[in-house]
Amino acid sequence: MNCQIVNATIITLNAKNEIIENGEIHIKDGIIQYVGESGPAFAADKMMDANRNVVMPGFVNTHTHITMNLLRSYADDMNLKDWLDKKILPAEDKFNDEISYWGALHALCEMAKNGTVALNDMYFYCNGIARAIEQSGHRAVISRGTVDPDPQTGERTFNDALQIYKKYNNVERIRVYMGPHAQYTASNGLLLKIAQTAKELKTGIHMHISETKREHEQCVREHGKTPIALAESLGLLDVPFLAAHCVYATEGDMELLKEKGAAVLSCPQSNLKLASGIAPILAMMEKGVLVSLGTDGAASNNNLSMWEEMTYASLLQKGTTLNPEAVPAMQALRLATQNGAKALGINSGSLEAGKNADLIIVDTGDIRYIPNYSVVSNIVYAGSDRDVLLTMVGGDILYEDGRVTFADEDEVKERVREIAEKIKT
Amino acid sequence: MNCQIVNATIITLNAKNEIIENGEIHIKDGIIQYVGESGPAFAADKMMDANRNVVMPGFVNTHTHITMNLLRSYADDMNLKDWLDKKILPAEDKFNDEISYWGALHALCEMAKNGTVALNDMYFYCNGIARAIEQSGHRAVISRGTVDPDPQTGERTFNDALQIYKKYNNVERIRVYMGPHAQYTASNGLLLKIAQTAKELKTGIHMHISETKREHEQCVREHGKTPIALAESLGLLDVPFLAAHCVYATEGDMELLKEKGAAVLSCPQSNLKLASGIAPILAMMEKGVLVSLGTDGAASNNNLSMWEEMTYASLLQKGTTLNPEAVPAMQALRLATQNGAKALGINSGSLEAGKNADLIIVDTGDIRYIPNYSVVSNIVYAGSDRDVLLTMVGGDILYEDGRVTFADEDEVKERVREIAEKIKT
Numbered sequence: 001m002n003c004q005i006v007n008a009t010i011i012t013l014n015a016k017n018e019i020i021e022n023g024e025i026h027i028k029d030g031i032i033q034y035v036g037e038s039g040p041a042f043a044a045d046k047m048m049d050a051n052r053n054v055v056m057p058g059f060v061n062t063h064t065h066i067t068m069n070l071l072r073s074y075a076d077d078m079n080l081k082d083w084l085d086k087k088i089l090p091a092e093d094k095f096n097d098e099i100s101y102w103g104a105l106h107a108l109c110e111m112a113k114n115g116t117v118a119l120n121d122m123y124f125y126c127n128g129i130a131r132a133i134e135q136s137g138h139r140a141v142i143s144r145g146t147v148d149p150d151p152q153t154g155e156r157t158f159n160d161a162l163q164i165y166k167k168y169n170n171v172e173r174i175r176v177y178m179g180p181h182a183q184y185t186a187s188n189g190l191l192l193k194i195a196q197t198a199k200e201l202k203t204g205i206h207m208h209i210s211e212t213k214r215e216h217e218q219c220v221r222e223h224g225k226t227p228i229a230l231a232e233s234l235g236l237l238d239v240p241f242l243a244a245h246c247v248y249a250t251e252g253d254m255e256l257l258k259e260k261g262a263a264v265l266s267c268p269q270s271n272l273k274l275a276s277g278i279a280p281i282l283a284m285m286e287k288g289v290l291v292s293l294g295t296d297g298a299a300s301n302n303n304l305s306m307w308e309e310m311t312y313a314s315l316l317q318k319g320t321t322l323n324p325e326a327v328p329a330m331q332a333l334r335l336a337t338q339n340g341a342k343a344l345g346i347n348s349g350s351l352e353a354g355k356n357a358d359l360i361i362v363d364t365g366d367i368r369y370i371p372n373y374s375v376v377s378n379i380v381y382a383g384s385d386r387d388v389l390l391t392m393v394g395g396d397i398l399y400e401d402g403r404v405t406f407a408d409e410d411e412v413k414e415r416v417r418e419i420a421e422k423i424k425t
Numbered sequence: 426m427n428c429q430i431v432n433a434t435i436i437t438l439n440a441k442n443e444i445i446e447n448g449e450i451h452i453k454d455g456i457i458q459y460v461g462e463s464g465p466a467f468a469a470d471k472m473m474d475a476n477r478n479v480v481m482p483g484f485v486n487t488h489t490h491i492t493m494n495l496l497r498s499y500a501d502d503m504n505l506k507d508w509l510d511k512k513i514l515p516a517e518d519k520f521n522d523e524i525s526y527w528g529a530l531h532a533l534c535e536m537a538k539n540g541t542v543a544l545n546d547m548y549f550y551c552n553g554i555a556r557a558i559e560q561s562g563h564r565a566v567i568s569r570g571t572v573d574p575d576p577q578t579g580e581r582t583f584n585d586a587l588q589i590y591k592k593y594n595n596v597e598r599i600r601v602y603m604g605p606h607a608q609y610t611a612s613n614g615l616l617l618k619i620a621q622t623a624k625e626l627k628t629g630i631h632m633h634i635s636e637t638k639r640e641h642e643q644c645v646r647e648h649g650k651t652p653i654a655l656a657e658s659l660g661l662l663d664v665p666f667l668a669a670h671c672v673y674a675t676e677g678d679m680e681l682l683k684e685k686g687a688a689v690l691s692c693p694q695s696n697l698k699l700a701s702g703i704a705p706i707l708a709m710m711e712k713g714v715l716v717s718l719g720t721d722g723a724a725s726n727n728n729l730s731m732w733e734e735m736t737y738a739s740l741l742q743k744g745t746t747l748n749p750e751a752v753p754a755m756q757a758l759r760l761a762t763q764n765g766a767k768a769l770g771i772n773s774g775s776l777e778a779g780k781n782a783d784l785i786i787v788d789t790g791d792i793r794y795i796p797n798y799s800v801v802s803n804i805v806y807a808g809s810d811r812d813v814l815l816t817m818v819g820g821d822i823l824y825e826d827g828r829v830t831f832a833d834e835d836e837v838k839e840r841v842r843e844i845a846e847k848i849k850t
Contacts, residue, residue, distance in 0.1 A: 025635070073802035077753035110792050147823070152676050213747070242587070272744030275751070303793050319697030326700070328502035367535050370497070371845035374744050377498035380700070381727035386811040413795050415452035420796035 001045050003027040003357075003395060004207035008050035009364070009375060010035060013338050014351040017330055019375065023056060027357040035351045048390075052363040054375060056333075059306035060340025063206075063244040063265035063294025065123045066107035066132075067100045067113050070419055072298040080274070088299060091423045099423070100128030101413045107304060109409050112399040113203030114305050114385035115360040117392075118346055120242060120265065120294065122179045122206050124160070130168045136406045137357065137396050138339050141242075141344050142168065143179025143206045148190045156207040158190065165201060168342060173394070175203070175345075177242070182208040183227040184215050188234060189228055195235035204345075207231065210253065211245035212276045217360035237262050244294065244342060247271050247279045254287045263290045263343035266335075268312035270296030282317040282337075292340040307385040310336035314380065329380040343365030361390040426470050428452040428820060433475035434789070434800060435460060438482055438763050438775040440509050441831025442755055444800065450480060452782040455820035456467075460776045474546060475813075479787040479800060481758075482774050483542030483816060485729035485765025488546045488669040488690035489630075491557075492525045497723040499707060505699070506590055516848045524844055525553030531841045533561040534834050535729050537824040539810035541786040542817075543771055545667060545690065545719065547604045547631050549585070555593045561831045562821050564783065566667075567593065568604025568631045583615065589828030590626060595847045598819065600628070600770075602667070607633040608652040609640050619639065620660035629665030629770075631690075632656065635703045636670035653678035654824035662687050667768060669719065671703045672696050679712045688768035690714045691760075693737035706760075707742040707751050717765040732810040735761035739805060754805040786815040 004027070008288045010020040012035060026034040034040065075087035100123070111119065118139035123129060126144050133140045144161035157396070161178060169176040178198045180186045186194070198205050210216055210227045219227045228249060231237060237260035244265040247375025257264060266279045281291045293309040295301050314332040318324050327335075334349075341349030341358075350360035364375065368382045393400040398405055429452070435445040437460060451467045452461040459465065500512035520528075526546070536544065543564035548554060551569050558565045567588035573579025586603060594601040603623045605611045611619070635641055635652045645654045653674060656662060662685035669690040674682070682689060691704045706716045718728050718734040735794050740759040743749050752760075759774075766774030766783075772781035789800065793807045816824040823830055 001529055063688070070796065072793075072807060073797065073799040076799065076802045076806060077750055079749055083749070106792065106795070113792065267663060269740060272740035275743045275749040276745045277747065298807070302802065315697035316693060318700045322700045322702065324504055324698065324700040325502055336662070367531065367538065367834065367838060368497075370841055371495065371530070372498065372842075373845065373849060374498040374501065377501045377727065381501060382497060383809055384809055386809055399526065409792065417797075417813055420798065423605055424798060 001395060002043060003046045003048065004044035005048045005050055005055055006040055007052055008055040009052060009055060010351055011056040011333070011376060012352065013334060014352050022052070025092050025351065027395050028355055032351060032353055032357050034353055043306060050071035050361055053389065053418055054364050054379065055351065055359055056362065057351060058358045058360045059336050060118045060292065060344060060346070060349070060391070061111065061116050061304065062120045062242065062292040062340045062343050063267055063292040064119055064121055064265070064304065066119065066121050067095070067103035067123050067125065067300045068101035068297030069107040069110065070099070070416060070423065072302050075299060076302070087378065087425070090425050091209035094423045097125045099419055100125035100131050102412065102419055104129045104132035105135065105407055106412050106416045107298070108132055108138060109255070109404045109407055109412055110304050111138065112136065112391050112404045113388060114307065115362070115388040115391050116306055117348070117358040117360070118340065118344060119393050120206060120344055126164045130164070130171070130174055133174055134172045137393050137398055139173040139346055140391060141175050141177050141206065141278065143177040145181045146190065146194060147181045147185040149185070154190050158193065165203065169203065172410050176182065177204040177206045180205065180207045180236070182215070183219055188339055191231070191234045191236060193425060195238065198239040201256050201317065204242060205236050206244065208237065208244045208245060210248045212242045216248035219361050223246060226250055226253050228256055232256050232260065232292070240345065245271065245276070245279065246284070248413050249284065254284050254289055257289045258287050259282070263292055265343065266295045266313065267294045267296040268309055268316055268393040269404045274300050276315050278320055281313065282321055282380055289337060290339060290342055292343040305385045306336045307383060308379055329374070329376045332380045333376060336344055357395045358393050360388055360392070363387045364391045426820060427468060428471045428473065429467055429469035430473045431477055432477055433480040434477060436479055436481040436758070436801060438759060439777050439779065440819055445475070450776065452820050455669055455782055456506060457778055457780050457782050458640060458774060459778055463531065466540065466721055467674055475786055478814065479789050479804065480776065481711045481787065482776060483783045483785045483818070484761050485543040485717065485771070485774065486536065486541050486729065487545045487688070487717040487765045487768050488692055488721055489544055489546055489729065490722035491544065491762050492520070492528035492548050492550065492554060493722030493724045494532040494535065495524070495528040495841060495848065496556050497727050499849065500724060501727070502673065510829040512850070515850050516638055519781050520550055522550045522553035525550035526557050527837065527840045527844055529554045529557035530560065530832055531837050532723070532729055532834055533557055533563060534829045534837055537561065537816050537829045538813060540589055540787070540816050541729065541731055541734065542773070542785070543766065543769060544781040545769055549789050553591045553597070555589070555599055559597045560597055560817050562598065562823055563596065564771055564818060565596040565629065566600050566602050570604050570606045571605045571615065571619060572610040573611070573612050579612070579615050590628065591746065602629040602631045605630065605632045607636070607640065608644055608655060615657045616656070616661060620663065623664040629667060630661050631667040631669065632780055633669045634671060635673045638673060639665045641673035651678050653676055653681055656687065657681050665770060670696065670701070670704065671709070672702045674705065679709050679722060682709070682714045683712050688717055688719055690719045690768065691718045691738065692721040693741055695725045699725050703741050703745055706738065715764060715767055716760060717768040718761050725832065728808040731761045735805055754799070754801045757805045760802060782817055782820045784817050785813055788814045794819040796843040
C-alpha cells in the first residue's frame with residue numbers, strides 16, 4: 001500500500017536535526033520514499049492529513065517484560081525480598097502461555113496507544129508473547145529469561161530459549177535473542193554456553209546487568225570483576241549485547257561497552273522505583289556508548305510510557321550533574337527513539353528515504369503545547385503519551401482515531417481483569 | 426446549590442485512609458455534608474454519576490508562577506545566566522497587566538483540566554493574575570515578588586505588594602501573602618521590613634529559599650548562617666511561612682522549619698530541570714516538617730501537572746535513599762493534595778463532612794488503570810492528568826466534559842499565541 005502524509009510538522013531526527021514545517025511523507029510498501037516540503041508525484045492509495053500536527057519517529061522501548069502488565073499495581077512500595085517472594089513469584093507461578101498472551105496483548109495495546117513501535121522483551125511463556133506480537137505487528141526482539149538456580153532449571157530454561165529461537169526468529173517482525181537473566185541468577189557455566197550459542201546462531205544477547213549496588217558488590221567480591229567485566233570475559237559481549245540498566249557501571253565498564261559496541265538499555269523510572277539508583281548515562285554517552293531507554297515491566301514503573309522515560313532521562317542527568325545543559329530535549333528524544341532502533345538493529349529511528357515507516361502523529365493542539373517556541377521542548381518537557389493520534393509500523397497502522405487496530409481493547413481489558421482475579425494471592 | 430455525587434470510588438484521604446467503593450458525596454453551598462456508602466435523604470439540585478470512577482481531593486500546587494505559561498518552551502536546556510539575561514528578563518520586560526492576565530488565564534485553564542483546585546503564586550503584574558483567578562474560581566494565595574537590587578526598586582516592589590494586599594486579600598478565593606523573592610535578591614533590611622509588615626497585616630510569607638548550592642554557600646559565607654537560619658533570625662518564620670524549594674536544607678534548617686510550623690514547597694521537576702538538585706523531603710518529613718508540592722513555572726517544568734510532581738516526589742526519594750518503601754503511593758498523593766491544603770491554610774485536602782468541596786473525578790477506565798489491585802498505586806504510578814474528568818472548587822465546577830467553564834479555551838490559546846509572537850526576542 002502507498003500512503004502519503006501531508007500538512008505535517010516533521011521532526012526528522014536526521015543528521016541535521018531538520019524540522020520541516022508543512023511537509024509531506026511518501027511511504028511505499030512500508031518504506032519511506034520521500035520526506036520534505038513538497039515531493040515528486042506519488043500515487044497514494046491513502047492520503048493522511050496531519051493537520052499541522054507533528055510526525056516523528058515512533059518510540060523504541062528497549063527493556064520491558066510486557067506480560068507483567070498483569071501485575072501492575074500488585075506490589076508497590078515494597079522491599080525486594082517481599083516483592084519477589086510474597087507477591088511476584090507466587091503470581092507468576094500461575095502463569096501459562098494463554099495468560100501470557102493476554103498480558104502481552106494488553107501491553108501491546110498500551111504501547112500502540114502511547115506511540116511505541118518496537119520493543120525488546122525478556123520473560124518466560126514466550127509462545128504467548130510471540131503470538132501477541134505477531135498479532136499486533138510491533139517490531140520486537142524477544143528472549144527467554146534463562147537461569148540456573150539448579151542444573152535442571154538451567155537445562156530447561158536454556159532448551160526453552162532454543163525452542164523459542166527456532167520457532168520465532170524472523171517470524172513477522174520478531175527476532176529472538178538469548179536472554180541470560182542476570183549474573184547473579186546464571187552461573188558462569190551457563191553464561192559461557194549462552195555466549196557460544198549466540199555466536200553459533202549469529203544472534204544477540206539481552207541481559208540485566210549492573211542493576212543494583214548489591215549485585216555489583218557481590219560480583220566484585222566473588223569474581224574480582226564487575227558484572228560487565230565478567231560478562232565480557234565470558235564472551236557475552238562478542239555478539240550484539242543489550243545491557244539492561246547499568247546503574248553501577250564503572251568507567252572501565254563504559255570503556256568495555258563502547259569497545260564492544262554494546263547498547264545500554266536505561267530504565268530511569270524503574271531504577272528509581274525499585275530503589276536501585278540513577279544510571280550515569282551522561283558519562284556513558286560522553287564516552288561514546290550507545291544509550292537507549294526502556295520502561296521495564298509494569299510491576300516496576302507502572303506504565304509503558306516512553307514519554308515519561310525520556311523526560312526522566314533528561315531531568316535526572318541535569319539534576320545529578322548540576323548541569324542544566326545536560327541531555328537537551330533533542331537528545332532526549334533521540335534516546336527514546338533513534339538510539340533504541342540502533343540498539344535493536346532496526347532500520348528506523350529517523351524519517352528519511354529508505355527507512356522503515358515506523359512513525360507516530362502527535363496532536364500538538366493541547367494547551368500544554370502553547371506557546372510553541374520549540375516543538376521538541378514541548379514534546380519532551382510538557383507533552384504526554386495521550387497526545388499520540390496515530391502509530392504506524394512498517395506502513396501498517398496499529399493505532400488510529402482512539403482505537404488499536406489489532407485487537408478489541410475492551411475484550412483485552414476484560415480478560416486481564418479476569419486473570420488478575422485468578423492470579424492474586 | 427446542592428449537589429450529590431453517586432456511584433463513586435472515593436479516596437477520602439481521611440485519617441483512616443478509607444477508600445469507599447460505590448459511595449456517595451453530598452455537597453451543600455460548597456461544603457461537603459456527607460461521604461459514605463449511603464447517606465441520609467438529600468435534596469440535590471444536581472445529581473452526578475461518577476460511573477465507578479474515582480472521586481478524590483483536588484491537587485494543590487504550592488509553588489508556581491502562572492504567568493510564566495507565556496514562556497513555556499522559550500528557554501530550555503540553558504545555563505542560568507543565559508536563561509535569565511538573554512531570554513527570560515528581556516521577555517518579562519514586555520509584560521504588563523493585560524499580558525499577565527492572559528498568561529495567568531492560560532495556566533488556570535491548564536490547571537483546571539489537570540485537576541488542580543488551589544495554587545500559591547509569586548510574580549509581578551499581580552492585577553492581571555488576580556483578575557484571572559477571580560474569573561477561574563480557583564483558591565489561591567498570591568504574592569508580589571519583592572526585591573531590592575537598589576533602594577528605589579525595593580520601595581517600588583514593596584509598595585506594590587502592599588497595594589496588591591489591600592486590593593485582593595480575601596477577594597473571592599484569593600488571599601495575599603508577602604513575597605520576598607529570595608535571600609540573594611532582597612537585603613536584610615527589606616526582609617526585616619517584610620517580616621514586620623506580615624505580622625502587622627496578620628498574613629503569611631512566600632519565599633524562594635535554599636534552592637541552589639550557590640545560594641546556600643554564598644549565604645553561609647556572607648552571613649554565617651544558612652538562608653533558612655537567616656530568614657528565621659529576621660523574623661520571617663514568625664508568620665505562616667511558605668518555603669519554596671529547600672533543596673539544600675540542613676538538619677538544623679529542618680528543625681527550624683518544624684519548630685516554626687513552616688511549610689516546604691518542593692518542586693522536584695523544576696529542581697532537576699534547572700540543575701538545582703534533589704530536595705531531601707523524606708528526611709524533612711521524618712523530622713515532622715510539613716512538605717507539599719509545586720510545579721514551579723512553565724519555563725522550568727514545563728507543564729503544571731501535579732500528577733507528575735507526585736510521581737517524581739515518590740520515585741526520587743526511593744531512588745536516592747535506596748529504599749523502595751520510601752514515600753509510598755498514599756503518601757505521595759497526600760503530598761500533592763492534603764499537605765498543600767494544610768500549607769496554604771485551606772479547609773480541604775480530604776473528603777469529609779465539613780470540608781470544602783474541592784475535588785476531582787478521575788477516569789479510571791483507561792488501560793493504564795488495569796489491572797486494579799490498588800487504585801491509589803494506579804493513580805500515582807501509572808495515571809496521567811489527562812484522566813481528570815471534572816474539577817470542582819467549593820462546589821463550583823471549573824472543568825467538565827472536556828471544557829473549562831470559566832473561559833473560552835480556544836480564545837485563550839489564540840491570545841497567548843499572539844502574545845508569544847510579541848514577547849520573543
